[in-house]
Amino acid sequence: MNVKKRRLIKLLVAILLAGSVYITFLHTKIHTFSHREVLKEADYLIILGARVKGNVPSLALQYRIDEAANYLKENPMTIVIVSGGKGPGEDITEAAAMQTELIAQGIDTSRIILEDQSTTTDENIKYSKQLIPADKEKGLLVTNDFHIYRAVKIAEQYDLDIGGIPAKTPGVIIFKTYVREYMAITKFYLWSLFR
Structure with missing residues (x-):
């Protein structure tokens, strides 16, 4: 094997090792949060x-929705902001769909605030922040478990000190969603560097 091939192999091994360490780091953050x-x-x-x-x-x-409804039933003074606009293939906004389901599970409409313009996680949080009543300070984000870490870190960028309620991720989409989330977190890190 010539010198050039050996160097190429070493480079590929180094890239694979670095990638494995990085993915382990991301997965640990997701799991912890x-x-x-x-x-x-x-x-x-x-x-x-x-x-x-x-x-x-x-x-x-x-x-x-189910996780949020359970929490709201156990905490009757808590209000909820349902956040999500209308995307391709959606006949109604995501916020409207959530509102309908929460009402069906016994949550009073007076406790539900609609934010129906956002199309990204960043916009979910940015627009929802504008709807938080002035007297409400302690908050929680409700999203699937793989998504909590990035959502909380984005919220910090908007000066929200907020925790999370993790909902489970459907088994059939776990691999795809985690791969996408690793890329989304990386994009968030890069975006944060140049913000």
Whole structure:
């Protein structure tokens, strides 16, 4: 084997090792943030939007709604901001779909605030922040477990000291969502450097 080939192999091995270390770092962050203790008696929740199929929440979004509904039933003074606009293939906004499902689970409409313009996690948090009543300080983001870390870090960029309620991730999309999340976190890191 000539010198050039040996150098190439060493370079590829170094890249693979560095990539493995980086993915392990990201996965550890995701795991740690999704297993933090959930704040009791929060003033408000923000449910982050996810895909709606026509007017029916995707399974990932339904898990978020269910977790939020359970928390709201146990904490009757907590209000909720449902956050998500209308994307391709959606007949209604994600916020409207969440509102309908929460009402069906017994949550009073007076406790639900709609944010129906956002199309990204960043916008979910940015626009929802504008709707948080002035007297509400302690908050929680409701999203799938893989998404808690990035969502909380984005919220920090908007001066929100907020925790998370992790909803489970549907088994059939775990691999795809984690790969996408690793890329999204990397993009967030790069964006933060130049903000």
